[in-house]
Amino acid sequence: xxxxxxxxxxxxxxxxxxxxxxxxxxxxxxxxxxxxxxxxxxxxxxxxxxxxxxxxxxxxxxxxxxxxxxxxxxxxxxxxxxxxxxxxxxxxxxxxxxxxxxxxxxxxxxxxxxxxxxxxxxxxxxxxxxxxxxxxxxxxxxxxxxxxxxxxxxxxxxxxxxxxxxxxxxxxxxxxxxxxxxxxxxxxxxxxxxxxxxxxxxxxxxxxxxxxxxxxxxxxxxxxxxxxxxxxxxxxxxxxxxxxxxxxxxxxxxxxxxxxxxxxxxxxxxxxxxxxxxxxxxxxxxxxxxxxxxxxxxxxxxxxxxxxxxxxxxxxxxxxxxxxxxxxxxxxxxxxxxxxxxxxxxxxxxxxxxxxxxxxxxxxxxxxxxxxxxxxxxxxxxxxxxxxxxxxxxxxxxxxxxxxxxxxxxxxxxxxxxxxxxxxxxxxxxxxxxxxxxxxxxxxxx
Amino acid sequence: xxxxxxxxxxxxxxxxxxxxxxxxxxxxxxxxxxxxxxxxxxxxxxxxxxxxxxxxxxxxxxxxxxxxxxxxxxxxxxxxxxxxxxxxxxxxxxxxxxxxxxxxxxxxxxxxxxxxxxxxxxxxxxxxxxxxxxxxxxxxxxxxxxxxxxxxxxxxxxxxxxxxxxxxxxxxxxxxxxxxxxxxxxxxxxxxxxxxxxxxxxxxxxxxxxxxxxxxxxxxxxxxxxxxxxxxxxxxxxxxxxxxxxxxxxxxxxxxxxxxxxxxxxxxxxxxxxxxxxxxxxxxxxxxxxxxxxxxxxxxxxxxxxxxxxx
Numbered sequence: 106x107x108x109x110x111x112x113x114x115x116x117x118x119x120x121x122x123x124x125x126x127x128x129x130x131x132x133x134x135x136x137x138x139x140x141x142x143x144x145x146x147x148x149x150x151x152x153x154x155x156x157x158x159x160x161x162x163x164x165x166x167x168x169x170x171x172x173x174x175x176x177x178x179x180x181x182x183x184x185x186x187x188x189x190x191x192x193x194x195x196x197x198x199x200x201x202x203x204x205x206x207x208x209x210x211x212x213x214x215x216x217x218x219x220x221x222x223x224x225x226x227x228x229x230x231x232x233x234x235x236x237x238x239x240x241x242x243x244x245x246x247x248x249x250x251x252x253x254x255x256x257x258x259x260x261x262x263x264x265x266x267x268x269x270x271x272x273x274x275x276x277x278x279x280x281x282x283x284x285x286x287x288x289x290x291x292x293x294x295x296x297x298x299x300x301x302x303x304x305x306x307x308x309x310x311x312x313x314x315x316x317x318x319x320x321x322x323x324x325x326x327x328x329x330x331x332x333x334x335x336x337x338x339x340x341x342x343x344x345x346x347x348x349x350x351x352x353x354x355x356x357x358x359x360x361x362x363x364x365x366x367x368x369x370x371x372x373x374x375x376x377x378x379x380x381x382x383x384x385x386x387x388x389x390x391x392x393x394x395x396x397x398x399x400x401x402x403x404x405x406x407x408x409x410x411x412x413x414x415x416x417x418x419x420x421x422x423x424x425x426x427x428x429x430x431x432x433x434x435x436x437x438x439x440x441x442x443x444x445x446x447x448x449x450x451x452x453x454x455x456x457x458x459x460x461x462x463x464x465x466x467x468x469x470x471x472x473x474x475x476x477x478x479x480x481x482x483x484x485x486x487x488x489x490x491x492x493x494x495x496x497x498x499x500x501x502x503x504x505x506x507x508x509x510x511x512x513x514x515x516x517x518x519x520x521x522x523x524x525x526x527x528x529x530x531x532x533x534x535x536x537x538x539x540x541x542x543x544x545x546x547x548x549x550x551x
Numbered sequence: 552x553x554x555x556x557x558x559x560x561x562x563x564x565x566x567x568x569x570x571x572x573x574x575x576x577x578x579x580x581x582x583x584x585x586x587x588x589x590x591x592x593x594x595x596x597x598x599x600x601x602x603x604x605x606x607x608x609x610x611x612x613x614x615x616x617x618x619x620x621x622x623x624x625x626x627x628x629x630x631x632x633x634x635x636x637x638x639x640x641x642x643x644x645x646x647x648x649x650x651x652x653x654x655x656x657x658x659x660x661x662x663x664x665x666x667x668x669x670x671x672x673x674x675x676x677x678x679x680x681x682x683x684x685x686x687x688x689x690x691x692x693x694x695x696x697x698x699x700x701x702x703x704x705x706x707x708x709x710x711x712x713x714x715x716x717x718x719x720x721x722x723x724x725x726x727x728x729x730x731x732x733x734x735x736x737x738x739x740x741x742x743x744x745x746x747x748x749x750x751x752x753x754x755x756x757x758x759x760x761x762x763x764x765x766x767x768x769x770x771x772x773x774x775x776x777x778x779x780x781x782x783x784x785x786x787x788x789x790x791x792x793x794x795x796x797x798x799x800x801x802x803x804x805x806x807x808x809x810x811x812x813x814x815x816x817x818x819x820x821x822x823x824x825x826x827x828x829x830x831x832x833x834x835x836x837x838x839x840x841x842x843x844x845x846x847x848x849x850x851x852x853x854x855x856x857x858x859x860x861x862x
Contacts, residue, residue, distance in 0.1 A: 183826060190825050211828035214615070316808045366699035368809045369720035374699060383700070510614075510828070517827045523810055540632075547631055550832075551614055 145199040148177035157460030165447040200435040209249035210509035217431040219247040230469030249428035251468035257390035259423040267385035271306035272299035280411035282486020296414035303385040304362035311378030311387040313370030316519035322423035324521040325503020330416025336507035344542040360529035424500035514548035609834040624835040648733040656741020682739035690803040722812035748782040
């Protein structure tokens with residue numbers, strides 16, 4: 106076996122070359138030269154919607170040479186919220202995490218400021234509504250970026266035929282596809298009369314009085330339309346006011362026309378109510394209609410998503426935005442911000458909205474008239490008014506304008522629906538108010 | 552030089568002694584037992600002790616977890632109406648459920664014990680099914696049976712002109728429902744423990760009782776129950792701990808509603824700590840279980856010890 110001898114000169118040359126290669130290696134643009142990034146997104150209800158976000162992320166990763174890991178985290182069993190809480194405690198986890206409604210405020214001390222991302226996005230895509238600002242900003246500074254996936258408006262989804270037959274209301278005429286709403290008569294009083302008529306007709310409105318989000322959101326919008334706040338923006342208790350009393354009185358009348366078991370409803374109950382054909386109206390994003398399209402097409406053909414009725418203090422619709430937030434312990438903040446910017450581009454948003462069948466809502470005003478909402482069917486135009494294209498209703502979240510950390514407690518503890526249910530079940534108004542005031546006092550602890 | 556020689560022999564002597572004592576220690580049964588249980592001790596330290604002390608630490612912080620507040624969270628809780636409602640419900644839930652589980656388990660164990668040995672295995676297997684299925688899954692099936700609008704129970708009852716019953720919509724019925732599901736899930740555990748205990752009661756005792764003219768009740772009261780006392784006590788203690796700490800059944804079935812009337816410590820702690828973003832308060836609620844269970848454990852274990860010493 107012959108053995109080649111390595112001369113001293115060759116050895117020095119080889120060592121020098123190897124050292125040079127090792128030192129310069131990080132500056133050679135390889136497949137993942139810009140490092141790695143992990144992102145936790147909400148696991149979408151709509152089949153196939155996750156693929157659109159995966160494609161967009163991969164498209165960016167390819168271009169920027171970043172290795173990206175995506176986790177789709179379900180909201181079933183509050184797994185997404187548990188993940189947020191766990192990562193905040195561990196100060197470790199995803200670089201970017203999708204956070205629903207109250208969570209950016211709850212974790213604000215641990216989030217990277219996002220003004221440098223939001224300022225150009227607003228300039229490009231248009232302004233965002235006040236609820237997005239309320240939830241995404243602290244002292245005028247953005248701590249998360251509103252994200253289209255998971256954001257929704259929980260307005261009425263009515264049965265065209267049943268509303269015509271029992272309440273003599275033509276929802277398509279009131280909210281015509283492709284043009285301005287003609288909903289001046291769509292008030293809380295009309296709504297109550299319609300609820301009564303449909304109840305008499307055996308197809309009650311499917312509005313829950315439970316402790317989950319759908320029930321709370323509807324109560325929140327109705328309270329706001331009466332100007333009723335439990336805690337004001339400055340953190341003062343405003344439970345014992347005439348506005349709150351009016352809202353409670355209204356709810357007491359409404360409860361008489363709702364299903365008797367509404368107190369036990371969860372977020373799936375109203376969907377089932379619509380799909381089974383038992384009710385004339387529910388308050389939901391188009392997910393219930395999407396399920397009906399698959400399981401009960403004859404019901405889906407009769408569904409029309411439209412605006413909320415107007416109360417004495419305005420027309421409010423429940424809005425639940427999602428956000429993308431970057432932890433301040435993220436190791437690749439620059440890449441995280443770049444990816445968020447990519448996902449917030451009009452072309453990306455258009456793809457995401459289309460993939461969700463119109464369920465997802467962008468926060469920006471220039472993006473509320475995408476063709477998906479005009480074209481989704483049956484019937485054609487059923488989702489046209491879902492993204493509030495004419496801004497004829499104020500998008501709001503229950504318990505606002507209380508300081509977000511207090512409002513989160515009011516929302517999560519379902520104080521509004523509990524008040525309605527207590528008073529509706531015969532508790533005296535003043536006792537209900539005293540109970541609610543005690544609860545809110547407790548929520549103010551810092 | 553002499554000194555040095557002397558010192559080196561002393562060091563060598565000490566080393567030998569150390570090796571000998573180490574060898575002796577290694578030979579001791581207690582050392583071997585300790586080493587063999589060490590992995591488990593470490594596991595418990597990491598998964599139980601550390602979280603327990605961490606939650607103690609969390610319970611002493613303010614809402615934003617930046618300030619030490621001592622017992623401030625507990626003082627706050629003691630003033631809350633909902634907290635006392637949760638304490639009351641947790642006690643009703645745990646005590647009622649454990650009592651029914653023990654009673655049903657005892658009765659069923661007797662039935663199974665009296666089945667001829669040939670067919671007994673099948674019955675034992677079938678009766679254990681509720682306990683084997685993960686409760687998160689089986690409770691989902693119960694949820695559909697109790698569904699507010701489409702309850703299969705109500706559908707069946709409607710044929711007899713009964714109902715509809717608001718299984719999860721009315722406070723009393725909702726409490727009944729969560730207890731029922733817990734009993735359904737936990738009774739097989741009591742059954743199998745009692746069955747094992749029944750099998751260890753010497754047959755001669757029953758024969759002697761029969762000769763003395765004891766009826767079936769006297770046989771149970773004077774023979775079976777005294778022989779099973781320790782198993783009953785330990786099973787009750789174990790079940791009380793698990794039932795007090797229950798989460799999944801209540802969470803899935805009612806999520807604490809209606810109007811907080813089915814919340815127990817764990818579900819309310821989750822509502823406050825995770826959903827409400829107030830982790831210190833949630834930790835305080837979950838820690839409140841500890842003294843209640845500790846007192847129960849002391850009494851039950853003391854009783855077992857006493858009987859053990861008597862024996």
